[in-house]
Each structure stands twice: as C-alpha cells, then as structure tokens.
Amino acid sequence: MARIEIDNLTKVYDSGDESIVAVEDLDLEVEDGEFLVLVGPSGCGKSTTLRCIAGLEDVTEGSLRFGERDVTALRGSERDVAMVFQNYALYPHMTVRENIGFGLKLSTKLTAAEISERVESVASMLGITDLLEDKPKELSGGQQQRVALGRAIVREPAVFLMDEPLSNLDAKLRAEMRTELQELQQDLDVTTVYVTHDQTEAMAMGDRVAVMNDGVLQQVGPPEGIYRQPVNEFVANFIGSPSINMLTAEIDGDSLTGPAGFSYRLSDTTSVKGHSRVRVGVRPEDITITDDGPNSATVSVVEPMGNENFCYMELGDHELTARIDPDLRPRAGETVRFTFDEEALYLFDADSGAALKTKSDAVAPGIETEVSS
Amino acid sequence: MREQRRKDAVWMFLTYAFILTMVVVMLIPLYWMIVAATLPQQEFIEFPPRLIPGTAFLDNFAALQERMNYVLTIWNSVFIAVVYTVLSLLLCSMAGFAFAKYEFRFKEPLFYSILATLVLPIQLLVIPLFLMMSQVGWTDTFRAIILPWLANPIGIFLMRQNMRSIPDALLESARMDGASELQIFYRIALPAMRSSLAALAIILFLFQWDLFLYPLVILEDPGNYTIPVALAGLEGTQRIYYDQIMVATTLAIIPMAILFLVLQKQFVSGILAGSLKE
Numbered sequence: 001m002a003r004i005e006i007d008n009l010t011k012v013y014d015s016g017d018e019s020i021v022a023v024e025d026l027d028l029e030v031e032d033g034e035f036l037v038l039v040g041p042s043g044c045g046k047s048t049t050l051r052c053i054a055g056l057e058d059v060t061e062g063s064l065r066f067g068e069r070d071v072t073a074l075r076g077s078e079r080d081v082a083m084v085f086q087n088y089a090l091y092p093h094m095t096v097r098e099n100i101g102f103g104l105k106l107s108t109k110l111t112a113a114e115i116s117e118r119v120e121s122v123a124s125m126l127g128i129t130d131l132l133e134d135k136p137k138e139l140s141g142g143q144q145q146r147v148a149l150g151r152a153i154v155r156e157p158a159v160f161l162m163d164e165p166l167s168n169l170d171a172k173l174r175a176e177m178r179t180e181l182q183e184l185q186q187d188l189d190v191t192t193v194y195v196t197h198d199q200t201e202a203m204a205m206g207d208r209v210a211v212m213n214d215g216v217l218q219q220v221g222p223p224e225g226i227y228r229q230p231v232n233e234f235v236a237n238f239i240g241s242p243s244i245n246m247l248t249a250e251i252d253g254d255s256l257t258g259p260a261g262f263s264y265r266l267s268d269t270t271s272v273k274g275h276s277r278v279r280v281g282v283r284p285e286d287i288t289i290t291d292d293g294p295n296s297a298t299v300s301v302v303e304p305m306g307n308e309n310f311c312y313m314e315l316g317d318h319e320l321t322a323r324i325d326p327d328l329r330p331r332a333g334e335t336v337r338f339t340f341d342e343e344a345l346y347l348f349d350a351d352s353g354a355a356l357k358t359k360s361d362a363v364a365p366g367i368e369t370e371v372s373s
Numbered sequence: 374m375r376e377q378r379r380k381d382a383v384w385m386f387l388t389y390a391f392i393l394t395m396v397v398v399m400l401i402p403l404y405w406m407i408v409a410a411t412l413p414q415q416e417f418i419e420f421p422p423r424l425i426p427g428t429a430f431l432d433n434f435a436a437l438q439e440r441m442n443y444v445l446t447i448w449n450s451v452f453i454a455v456v457y458t459v460l461s462l463l464l465c466s467m468a469g470f471a472f473a474k475y476e477f478r479f480k481e482p483l484f485y486s487i488l489a490t491l492v493l494p495i496q497l498l499v500i501p502l503f504l505m506m507s508q509v510g511w512t513d514t515f516r517a518i519i520l521p522w523l524a525n526p527i528g529i530f531l532m533r534q535n536m537r538s539i540p541d542a543l544l545e546s547a548r549m550d551g552a553s554e555l556q557i558f559y560r561i562a563l564p565a566m567r568s569s570l571a572a573l574a575i576i577l578f579l580f581q582w583d584l585f586l587y588p589l590v591i592l593e594d595p596g597n598y599t600i601p602v603a604l605a606g607l608e609g610t611q612r613i614y615y616d617q618i619m620v621a622t623t624l625a626i627i628p629m630a631i632l633f634l635v636l637q638k639q640f641v642s643g644i645l646a647g648s649l650k651e
Contacts, residue, residue, distance in 0.1 A: 056545050077551035089542035093564040107551030151550075 002066040002080075002158035002191055004030040004053065009062035011048050011215075022048040024215045026062070033189045035182070036220075037206030039196055041238070045215035046195045047163055053193060054161050055079050066158055077107060082152035083161040087168065088144045090136040090151075096123075097132040100150045107155075122154045125184075142173045149181075153188065160185070160192040166201065178204060199239050203227065211235050233353035236281050236346055242310060242321045244281045248350060251276055260316025262295050264345075271347055271357035278356060281346035284310070286359075287322035289330065293337035299330045313338075410619035417615050430620065437607075437617040441595060443624070446603040449515070451628055453599060454581040457519045461577050462570060464523050469532025470562050474544060484533070491526050495586060503590050513593045522581065528573050535569040536562060571639030578632055600625045 009026040012019050023045040030036045038046040051057040053064060055076030063072045071079045082103070090099050100119045104110055110118070123129045126146045136144055145165065152160055165181075166174045182205055185192050196202055202209045203223040210220040211234075219231045230236035236244050249256035249264075251272050256264045258280065272278055289311065297313035297320055309329060311322045313336065322338065330336050347357040409417050410433060411426040437443050471477075472484050502521050503512070511517040539562055547557045563570070585601040592598055598606070604625070607618050633640070 054549060056548070076545075076549045081549070083546070083549050085542040085546060087540060087542055089540065089546035091543065091547070091561060091564075093567075102547070102552075103550035106556065151546075155550075 002069075003032045004028075004159060004191060004193070005065040006049075006053070007063045007065075009049065009052060009064065010060045011045070011052055011057060012060045021215050023052070026217050028210060028217060028220065030191055030193060032067075032191055035185050035192045035194065035205060035207045037194045037196060037202040037209045038212060039199055039202035039209055039238075040212035040218075042197055044212040046197075046212050048215075049212070050083075050161050050163055050193060050195045053159070054081055054083050056083075079159075080157050081159040081161055082155050082157040083163065084148050084152050084165045086164040088136075088148040088165075090144060090147055092136055095133050095135055096128065096139070096147050096150075099136065099147055100154050103151065103155050118154055119150075122150045125153070126150050141169055142177065145169060145177060149184070153184075158191065160190050160194075162192065162194045164196050165194075167196070167198070174201075181205070200241055203239065209239075211238060213238070229355070229358040230346070231355055233279055233281070233348040233355075236348070236355070236358075240283060242284050242323070244283050244346065245287070245318075245320045246279055246281050247315070247318050249278055249280045251278060256280055258315075259318060260297075262315060264294065264342075267342060275349065275356070277350040279348040279350055279353070281348065282320075282340050282344065283346075283359070284321040284323040286340045286344035287320065287324075287338050288340060289322060289324055289328060289336050289338050291337055293339035295339070296335050296337045299332055299334045299336055301332060302329055304329070311336075406619050407623055409615065410623045412616065414614065414616045417619075429616070433616045433620045434624075436614070437620050440614075440617065441598075441603060441606070443603065443621060445596060446598050446600055447624060447628075449597060450582060450600040450625075453515050453518055454578050454628075456515075457522065457581045458574050458577045460519070461523045461525050461528060462574060465525055465528030465573065465577075466532045466536075466563060466566065466570065467558065468524065468529045469534075469536050470558055472529070472533040473536035474539070474541070474562075484529075487524070487526050487529055495584075499587050499590050502587065506591060512591055513597055514591075515597070517591050518584070518588050518599070519581075521587075522584075525577060525580070528577060531569065531573055531576075532566070535566055539565050568639040568642040571636040575633060575636055575640050579629065582629055 006026055006028040009023055009028075010021070011023040012021050026045075026049060028036075028049075038049060040046050048057060052059050055071070055074060055078075059072060063070060065071065066079065066081075076083075091102065094102065097116075097119055100122060101115045104115045104118065108115075119132070120129065123132055126149060128143060128146050128150065131139060131143060131147070136147065139147065145168075148165065162181075166177050169177060178201060194205060206223055208220055209223050209226050211218045211226065213234050219226055219235050221229075226235060227239050230239065233246065237246065247258045247262065249258040249262065251257075251269075254266050254269050256262075256266065256278070258264075264280075266272070295315070297315040299311060299313050300319070301312045303310040303312070304326065307326060309324050309326055311324050311328075311330060313320045313322065320338075343360045345357065346355065346359060348355055405422070408424065408426050411428065411430040412423060413427070413429045413432070416423060416427065434443075468487075472480065498521070506512050506517040543561060543565075544557050547561045552560060583601065584599070585605070588599050589602050589605065592602060595603075595606070600621070604618065604621055607614060607621060
C-alpha cells in the first residue's frame with residue numbers, strides 16, 4: 001500500500017541533435033488505494049509517465065515518492081511495483097505457473113512450496129487454475145490477460161501499474177474485464193495507476209482521471225467533475241462520447257452569434273465580460289430538438305442505438321451531434337430546430353482555450369428530450 | 374476442368390521428376406564414396422566401376438589406422454568443433470543481444486565494422502594469426518585453432534537480427550520481476566532463441582569442421598591434426614591410397630550428419646525466423 005507523489009516530473013528524450021519533451025513538469029498525487037486513470041491521445045506522455053513510475057525510464061528532472069520513500073533513483077525491481085503490459089509480455093517458454101511465479105522466484109526468498117501456494121491462490125482468484133500447466137500460446141486473449149494480471153497480483157506490490165491492458169481484447173471481453181479489474185482493485189485495495197487512450201474506459205474505471213496532452217497534465221479530478229467542469233477546451237473535447245459540439249461565436253451585447261445564422265441569447269453575461277469572441281460548447285445530450293428552438297440545422301444522418309438515437313446535423317460547415325430520444329427519428333435532409341439550456345453551455349476563451357463557463361451542477365446528467373408533435 | 378487437372382498432374386510429374394534427378398545427381402558421389410570405402414584398392418580402379426558395396430571396409434580402416442591414428446584425429450576434430458561451437462554460441466548470442474537490445478555509444482559503427490570483417494578471406498588472416506600465435510607460444514595447440522574465430526560475424530549478425538524480434542516488454546517485464554540483466558539474457562532471451570541457436574550451432578560447427586588452411590599452418594604434431602589436415606596428408610607423394618581416403622572421408626561426415634539430423638527441424642525454422650509474422 002502506498003501513496004504516490006510525483007513532483008515536477010520532466011522526461012526529455014535526446015535523439016542526436018534534437019530533444020523531445022515527453023513529460024513536462026508533472027505534479028500528481030495518487031492516494032493510497034486509489035484507482036487513478038491517466039488518459040490522453042497517443043503521444044501525450046501518459047505511457048512515459050507510467051514508465052517513469054515503474055522505473056523503466058530515468059526521470060530527467062523531478063522526484064517520485066512512494067509513501068515516505070524516495071524511489072526516484074531506484075530500479076524498477078526495488079520499487080515494489082508490478083506492471084501489466086499492453087501485450088501482456090508473458091514469457092513464451094514458461095507455463096502459466098512459471099510465468100506467475102517467476103517474479104517471486106527471483107525477488108523473494110520464498111520456498112518453492114510457498115511460491116506454489118501463492119501462485120495457486122492467485123490462479124483460483126482469477127479462475128485460471130486449470131490453465132496452470134499450459135503455455136501462453138495455448139491461451140485465448142482473455143486468459144492471457146488474466147495470467148498477466150496474476151503475475152502482477154501474486155507479488156502483492158505496493159503499486160499496480162497498467163499500460164492499456166485491455167486494448168487487445170474484443171469489445172465484449174473488454175467490458176467484462178473492465179468490471180472485473182475494478183472489483184479486483186477494490187478487493188485488493190492497492191494503489192493503481194492505469195493508462196488508457198480510451199476516455200470511456202477512463203470515465204468508467206477511475207476514482208480519479210488525469211487528462212494529459214502534449215506531455216502536460218491538463219486536469220485531474222473525479223470523472224464526473226472532469227466531464228462537467230473541464231478546465232479547457234482540450235479536456236472538454238477529449239472527454240465525452242460522442243464529443244462535445246464546438247463552434248466559434250462573436251459576442252454581441254448579450255447574444256452569441258455563430259456560423260450559419262446561429263445565435264443564442266445569454267441571460268447572464270458575466271463569464272464573457274471583456275471577450276469579443278468565444279468558443280461555444282454543448283454536449284450532445286444537452287441539445288433538444290424542438291419546434292420552437294431558436295436555431296435550425298439540417299439532419300445528415302440518424303444512428304439508432306436502441307436506447308437512444310445519435311442525430312448528426314449540419315450547421316453551415318459545422319457538424320453537430322445530438323443524443324435524442326429513440327422515438328424521435330428525423331429524416332436525413334430535414335431541417336430541424338433545436339435548443340439547449342444556458343446552464344448546460346460551455347464557453348472557452350477563443351485564444352487560450354481556457355474555460356470561461358462550464359455546465360452548472362443544476363443540469364441533471366442524462367438525456368433530456370422533448371418529443372415534437 | 375478436367376483439362377486443367379491433367380495439366381496440373383503433368384506439371385506435378387515434371388516437377389518431381391526434376392527434383393528426383395537432382396537428388397540422384399547429388400547422391401551419386403556420396404554413394405560412390407561409401408562404396409569405394411568398402412572396396413580393396415585394386416577393385417576401386419576397375420572399369421566399369423562396381424556399384425555394389427564390398428566387404429573390405431574394416432580392412433581399409435585398419436590399414437588407415439596403421440598409417441596414422443585416425444580415431445584420434447576424429448576426436449580432435451569433434452573436440453575442437455564442439456568447444457568452439459559452445460563458446461562461440463555464447464559469445465555471439467551475448468553480442469547479438471547487446472546489439473539488438475541495448476543502447477550504447479558507437480553501437481552502429483561497431484556493428485558495421487564487425488560485419489565488414491566478413492569481406493576478409495581466411496587466406497589473408499592466416500599469416501598474421503600465425504605470427505600472433507607463435508608470439509604467445511600457442512602454435513600447435515587447440516586454443517590457437519578455437520580462439521581467433523570465436524567472435525563470428527555471421528553469428529553475431531544472425532543473433533542480432535533474431536534478438537530484435539523479442540518484444541521489449543518481455544525484457545522489461547522480467548526487469549520488473551527483479552531479474553538481473555544476465556538473468557534476462559539467459560532466462561528470457563536465450564530460451565526464445567532456441568531455433569536460431571540451433572541453426573547457428575550447425576553453421577559454427579560446420580565452419581570449424583571444414584577449416585583447413587589455418588589448422589594446417591598452426592598444427593605441427595600429427596597427433597593434433599584435425600580431419601581436413603589429416604585427409605590432405607593421406608594423399609602422399611608416390612601412391613594415393615584411395616581406399617583409405619574414402620574410409621577417412623566417410624567417417625568424417627558422420628558427426629556432421631548426426632548433428633544436422635538432430636537439429637534439422639530447428640535449423641529450418643531458425644533460418645526462417647523473423648521472415649513471417651507469427
């Protein structure tokens with residue numbers, strides 16, 4: 001069990017004459033027993049951060065502490081961490097039993113019998129007891145995944161590190177393993193840092209989510225908070241599926257004027273004081289298609305999901321997405337009118353992207369639609 | 374449809390006929406060697422040649438053994454080739470592992486200069502090597518035969534290429550499990566390289582087994598001779614004992630043939646390693 005403290009972590013790769021800053025001045029704390037998800041697009045530095053925590057990469061600047069212990073200069077094997085790799089990294093020539101026991105054999109003084117006992121108890125926890133004598137190539141993807149987890153769990157480490165462990169599984173298995181991993185983490189109560197590029201996974205699994213971009217930490221917080229109160233346009237854009245609708249609008253008194261005749265009247269203009277242009281964001285679930293809406297757009301595609309419909313609309317050159325009631329099925333080419341609550345509106349600085357106004361807590365999560373008559 | 378099948382069958386027949394012919398052509402000298410080893414010298418030079426093996430093999434071998442201790446020669450060759458193969462395998466796989474999986478200064482120039490030594494023919498190296506060996510007083514020793522060829526550029530190249538196919542995550546995972554770099558090498562990398570090691574073992578063994586000019590220069594005492602050197606000595610100056618040469622040659626190919634048969638499956642997959650995505 002350990003609390004992770006990352007101070008001013010910077011990682012620079014020197015490749016000949018140019019140097020690439022992979023992680024820049026990262027400050028992050030992970031509480032004891034917490035499940036923290038590092039999320040961001042590929043190349044954002046999340047995996048590098050994880051590898052620095054693991055001790056697989058030296059840090060260029062900054063320090064790492066696990067609890068009271070400064071681990072910055074320690075080797076990975078001395079940090080009491082276990083890592084699950086994206087491609088599982090099972091030793092191909094060893095059986096499942098040997099794979100799981102390998103770390104114990106090398107780094108502890110346990111006897112063969114004790115190792116065997118621990119391997120078996122972990123195997124039964126993961127439901128892979130009958131696979132113990134098999135080689136990795138005889139296992140399915142999901143089974144390999146379990147073995148990789150078993151290898152991490154059996155060492156009873158202070159910290160679990162997981163690098164996109166579910167990305168090689170098919171969608172159904174991924175959803176199953178997601179729940180299983182969460183349950184496992186709760187049972188074991190081990191501090192976990194989990195890296196993924198999939199924001200759905202991040203939202204679903206993390207106690208807290210840390211969003212990274214270009215090597216810089218953008219925001220850390222509980223999933224709900226990140227979704228509702230993003231600190232900037234990048235976070236708003238990255239979190240949420242389908243993505244938030246964004247367009248640029250001019251401020252004219254108390255109204256926002258956007259492309260293709262878009263206009264919206266603000267009742268409270270405090271957040272946009274001193275700005276002449278802003279970026280406007282509305283989540284797909286906050287758009288309501290209704291006959292008396294102030295704006296109109298042309299429907300291009302409607303995707304029925306069963307429990308809801310995704311309605312893709314064109315507003316000039318912009319595409320808007322609305323999550324609407326499954327009973328509501330406008331036809332392609334039809335012009336519909338839409339509206340949204342000012343409470344649900346996001347506004348960002350047009351230049352810096354910093355948030356000026358985010359969705360207020362008054363807006364209930366979920367879909368709100370009115371069926372037009 | 375039927376026309377096509379007949380065409381296919383004809384092609385198949387021609388292909389197999391061709392392959393069979395080539396096999397026979399290649400086997401004739403080998404067969405003749407074995408037959409000749411079993412014939413007395415006078416029957417050997419008869420025309421038309423005999424095609425059925427005779428019964429004089431043991432007599433020929435006894436005559437050979439009387440002229441020189443050929444059993445000892447075979448032992449010398451086997452000993453040198455085995456020691457060389459084991460040591461060189463270890464060295465080449467370690468060097469290949471380092472070139473494939475570690476970053477260090479001058480890695481690329483170093484690797485390419487090792488590769489560049491491939492263009493040097495043995496004939497060019499024999500004299501300088503002999504001088505070096507005589508300076509350290511190693512002439513007429515086995516270590517002088519083994520040592521200069523241990524860092525085999527083909528072996529280093531082959532191991533580097535194949536080691537590159539080991540995923541980094543596998544090594545990192547072992548590192549996290551607490552394995553030292555040496556443990557990572559022999560517990561993770563080497564077992565993953567089994568078929569490449571088998572292929573390289575055959576290549577190295579064959580190289581040392583066939584080495585002629587260099588041992589001829591280094592070895593003086595006939596009791597230290599290797600097979601190729603001894604075979605050359607058999608030709609003599611007045612009379613050529615074909616029967617004895619054929620016995621010696623037949624015996625010389627046996628260890629090599631055994632090695633190949635044992636490792637042949639790994640040899641093929643080792644040579645092809647990395648050519649297909651698994």
